Amino acid sequence: MKARRVLAIIVGMTQGAIGLLAFVLVCVLYFNFLNSQTMLNVAAELLPLSLLILSVFGFFSVISGLFLIHED
Amino acid sequence: MKINTLFRADVWLKKAEKHGLLGAIVMGLGSAIGFEIFGQLGYAYNLAQASMVFALFLGGLICFLTMFSYSELCAALPVTGGEYSYAKAAFGGFTAFMTGCLRWLSSVFGAAFAAIVFAQQLSYLLSILLTLNQNHVLPYANLIAAILVFIIGALSVRGVKEITTILVVAFLAIFALFILSGFWQGQAVPDVLPRFEGLSGVFATTAYTFIMFVGIRAIVAGAPEIRDPEKNIPRAIFLSMVLLIALYCSVAYVAVSVVGQEDFSGSSLLNFAAEKIMGSLGGALVAIAGMVASISSLSTAIMVQSSITRGMSRDGYLPKVLLKVHKRFETPHVAVIANSFFVMLLASIGAVGFLGYAASFASILVFALVNLSVIKLRENRPHLERPLKAPLYPLTPIVGFVMSFMLLVFPILLEDVNAENAIISSLGLIGLVLATYHLRMVGLHRLRVALGGISLGIGFFAALFAYLIEIDFKPFVLPLVPSYVLVFVSIVSILAGILNIVVGMRKLF
Numbered sequence: 024m025k026a027r028r029v030l031a032i033i034v035g036m037t038q039g040a041i042g043l044l045a046f047v048l049v050c051v052l053y054f055n056f057l058n059s060q061t062m063l064n065v066a067a068e069l070l071p072l073s074l075l076i077l078s079v080f081g082f083f084s085v086i087s088g089l090f091l092i093h094e095d
Numbered sequence: 096m097k098i099n100t101l102f103r104a105d106v107w108l109k110k111a112e113k114h115g116l117l118g119a120i121v122m123g124l125g126s127a128i129g130f131e132i133f134g135q136l137g138y139a140y141n142l143a144q145a146s147m148v149f150a151l152f153l154g155g156l157i158c159f160l161t162m163f164s165y166s167e168l169c170a171a172l173p174v175t176g177g178e179y180s181y182a183k184a185a186f187g188g189f190t191a192f193m194t195g196c197l198r199w200l201s202s203v204f205g206a207a208f209a210a211i212v213f214a215q216q217l218s219y220l221l222s223i224l225l226t227l228n229q230n231h232v233l234p235y236a237n238l239i240a241a242i243l244v245f246i247i248g249a250l251s252v253r254g255v256k257e258i259t260t261i262l263v264v265a266f267l268a269i270f271a272l273f274i275l276s277g278f279w280q281g282q283a284v285p286d287v288l289p290r291f292e293g294l295s296g297v298f299a300t301t302a303y304t305f306i307m308f309v310g311i312r313a314i315v316a317g318a319p320e321i322r323d324p325e326k327n328i329p330r331a332i333f334l335s336m337v338l339l340i341a342l343y344c345s346v347a348y349v350a351v352s353v354v355g356q357e358d359f360s361g362s363s364l365l366n367f368a369a370e371k372i373m374g375s376l377g378g379a380l381v382a383i384a385g386m387v388a389s390i391s392s393l394s395t396a397i398m399v400q401s402s403i404t405r406g407m408s409r410d411g412y413l414p415k416v417l418l419k420v421h422k423r424f425e426t427p428h429v430a431v432i433a434n435s436f437f438v439m440l441l442a443s444i445g446a447v448g449f450l451g452y453a454a455s456f457a458s459i460l461v462f463a464l465v466n467l468s469v470i471k472l473r474e475n476r477p478h479l480e481r482p483l484k485a486p487l488y489p490l491t492p493i494v495g496f497v498m499s500f501m502l503l504v505f506p507i508l509l510e511d512v513n514a515e516n517a518i519i520s521s522l523g524l525i526g527l528v529l530a531t532y533h534l535r536m537v538g539l540h541r542l543r544v545a546l547g548g549i550s551l552g553i554g555f556f557a558a559l560f561a562y563l564i565e566i567d568f569k570p571f572v573l574p575l576v577p578s579y580v581l582v583f584v585s586i587v588s589i590l591a592g593i594l595n596i597v598v599g600m601r602k603l604f
Contacts, residue, residue: 031594038550038591041584064575073572080553087546087591094598 028094035091042084049077119314119321119331120338125263127310127339129392131451133385134212135304136350136364138448142511143300145285145351146293148344150300155340157301157502158308160495161462162315162332163485164469169315170325170483171472177315178461179406185468185475189532192412194464196528199403200521201457203434205306206396207441208450213389215447219366220382223375262391269384270346273365276372277349285351298505299514303448305455305502307343309462311335325482397438401430412535448513449520452506456521459499466496540602547595554588557581 051059053074059065065073114122139147168181178198183191289297314331318324321331350368365385370378405427408417421428441450469485469492485491506514534542560570561581 027594030590031598034587034590034594037587041587062575063573065573066571069571076572083546083549083553084588087550087595090543090546091591091594 031091031094035088037088038084038091039088042081042086042088045077045081045084049074049081052077114317114321116327116330116334119317119327120335121263122317122320123311123314123331123335124267124338126313126395127308127335128263128266128342128388129307129310130209130212130385130389131304131307131392132343132346133216133363133365133381133388134208134447135307135451136347137367138451139300139304139347140351140354140364142303142509143289143293143296145287146289146297147300147304147351148285148287148347149289150297151304151307151343151347152340153297154301154305155308155336155343157495157498158305158311158462159332159336159340160491160498161466162311162336163491164466164495165312165315166329166332166483167469167481167485168465168472169318169328171479171481177312178465179403181468181472182464185471190464192407192532193525193528194461195403195407195412196525197457197461197464199400199407200524201306201309201454201461202396202400202403203437204441204450204454204457206393206400206438208447208454209389209392209396210438210442211447211450213386213393215363216366216382216385216389219363220379220386223370223379223382262387266384266388267342269380270342273369273372273377273381274345274349276377277353277368280372283352285348287348287351295505295509298501299509299511302455302459302502302506302514303451306451306458308336308339309458311339329483393438397431397434400434400438401427404430404434412532446513448511449516452511452514452517453520456503456517459502460521463496463499466492466499540599543595543599544603547592547597547599549592550588550595551592554585554590554592557585557588561585 051057052063052065052070060067060070136147139150143150172180172184179191179195182194311332314321314328314335318328321327346365349372350364353368353371354364363382363385366378366381369381373380404413404417407413408415408430417427417430417433419429420426470489472479473488503518507518537545558581561578563570564576564578564581
């Protein structure tokens with residue numbers, strides 16, 4: 024029980040962090056910070072789709088991570 | 096138990112504290128005459144030119160029809176909560192939740208619009224008083240609007256008293272002066288009747304300016320404070336609507352007759368016309384009135400939003416923290432701060448056309464739902480005690496509903512970008528509302544299992560993408576993401592999915 028709880032917290036925190044990083048990447052790409060769109064080879068016409076996919080992924084990751092951290 | 100006996104308890108005040116017919120009319124006019132006429136006429140003129148007068152008349156007429164439905168519902172269900180309670184009685188939880196959200200959205204968009212109108216009027220006033228060029232102030236209009244929301248939000252936490260009657264009298268005096276001066280000077284006679292090819296522009300204008308009339312529903316919402324509501328409410332609605340339609344149409348008529356002779360390219364048509372008719376003093380007077388109206392509307396809107404969010408929070412749709420009341424000021428400070436945040440965010444956008452349409456669309460949808468509620472309640476509860484009945488039923492609610500629907504469609508046909516953005520934003524927000532409602536109904540543990548499934552899906556997709564990258568297939572979305580990152584994301588997501596499903600299933604069964 025305790026090992027599973029510890030695992031849930033670690034996985035939850037990691038997944039939440041991945042989700043937050045996805046949101047940061049969305050902001051970096053949107054504002055083209057450090058010319059990130061060219062660096063990551065994101066075509067201009069596919070930018071909105073990329074941002075949408077990353078946002079949805081980030082949203083679900085953060086929520087799922089929070090569920091694991093606050094299990095009760 | 097009859098539904099009206101269930102709802103009627105303790106909502107009517109003592110007879111001595113109630114308003115008579117005149118008080119009810121002031122209540123309606125005080126709520127309806129606001130910042131909108133100062134901020135919307137410019138954009139409306141661009142849409143329909145002189146036919147703007149006809150568009151305003153049409154908007155008043157549609158609003159008038161729906162007010163019959165409001166009267167019937169209000170008399171049959173005299174409860175706090177307005178449209179939210181009517182939809183709850185007619186359709187149940189989901190539609191009520193939807194109606195509450197739309198009413199809230201309309202108020203938030205309207206409040207942001209009020210803040211922007213304040214900034215516009217301030218820049219106009221400064222341009223007259225300090226002979227500054229408006230371009231010195233206008234670039235900062237969005238910032239001024241956001242700061243104003245912050246101040247009004249803070250004042251709302253402290254608690255502010257309304258001075259509705261004084262404001263109504265002052266506004267009526269200013270508009271009367273404007274109209275009389277305009278007619279006295281004898282401007283050119285504009286062609287206010289629309290031509291066939293300009294009909295879509297007229298309907299778009301009606302949709303855009305519809306929010307100018309919706310404040311009349313304050314008479315219905317304030318029914319518990321009105322003496323002999325069965326008699327006074329329909330009379331007050333009728334007289335207020337006639338006064339309001341006459342006032343708006345006269346103001347617009349004078350404004351378009353002035354602009355017909357001049358080149359108008361700004362956003363404040365009323366200020367422009369007042370300056371042409373009455374000189375700098377007229378422009379300044381209208382600007383001050385516009386600023387006062389904006390502050391008054393903003394303050395009222397923030398309190399209305401707080402009331403709606405608190406009502407929905409009480410019914411369990413929103414977090415309970417919104418019900419908190421400040422110990423010292425006795426105001427719903429959490430709800431006020433939360434709502435002010437949304438208004439500030441929208442005010443910082445600064446798009447007059449977009450905000451005007453968005454506020455109107457949400458109100459139009461609420462009006463459509465109110466008309467449907469009347470029909471539904473007549474069918475489902477034919478024996479419900481109805482002290483007031485909508486005349487010519489079912490014609491009035493049906494025509495009100497159809498006209499409301501048309502107002503949503505015509506701006507899109509006109510391909511007005513602001514209307515399209517407002518519709519798309521409204522639909523997106525309605526989607527969010529639907530998702531929130533269903534997630535709440537689904538329950539926490541089912542939601543956890545669903546999220547586990549989504550995490551598993553994301554994990555398998557990430558693994559598939561990693562494999563495809565390894566065999567030199569470049570995905571079209573983020574093609575340069577390394578495969579080891581995707582493998583890591585895949586492992587974490589699959590583990591999180593399994594853990595969430597296991598815990599969720601255990602708690603469910």
